[in-house]
Amino acid sequence: MNALTQPVAVVQSLAGSQHDLHHARNLLETTLAFVRQQPNITKDPYVISRFGDVKIRIEVAAALLERAEGLLDRHEEATEISVAVAESDLASAEALATASNAEFELTGRRTALPGSLHDPLRWKLHLIGNFRLNGIHPPSVHPSAKEAV
Template sequence: MNALTQPIVADQPLTKSQHDLHNARSLLDATLRFVRQQAQATSDPYVISRVGDLHIRIEVAAALLERADEFLNSHEDDTEISVAIAESHLASADALNAVSNAEFELTGQRTVLHGSLQDPLRWKLHLIGNFRLNGIHPHKFSYVTY
């Protein structure tokens, strides 16, 4: 079982990443079904490249989710856990945002995804950057809220 097939467990530090990743995958699948019905779209170089980009974003998000889950379960340093979870949240949100934008570009429609915009992603970027650049550790146990 990998991050794309793993069941979502509520109220866990990685639940947000799991939701965003599953939503991104489902939305991409629906978008691909639509695009495949359009004869000319399947041979359009832009569409083909866009699908490749989206697939990579989802795979990267899945890998970072699995990595964060390993950190969380191995009881490593709290800082590394916080940073890994923040990286997972950012990658999953980025994948979902990219797929949502592509859905609109390729189908002319946008699926409403409840709760996907309620996470302060810019603070996760700050947390990661401040740790990697300056060695500043996030607040202890901050991964619970990330």
């Protein structure tokens, strides 16, 4: 079984996105605090751009999470919910990875983060792409089952 064939509770998946997003925001704040204590690097164009990149990825992830939660709250079609949740999961994981990498690049430290080996992200890319490109509904989604993704 993989992320395409294994039903995952929507609420559980959204909680994972929220968790990753929370950690990404915390990493951004701690990295900002550290760098601001180093006045000689706060004007470096690379450092400035890196913070812009991290912030944008976090905001995109937050918007996709909000969209997925909205679709769920409005009881939209199960496939749309499934794909929106997968998009949120990917964006949140990407924001967290970007924040973690920026932390290491700019501070020399890396905060240990929990992994998500139970739900590999690469399968979510396939799920999203196959639906958006080919209109193929995820096999784990049944039109009448909104509680499973």
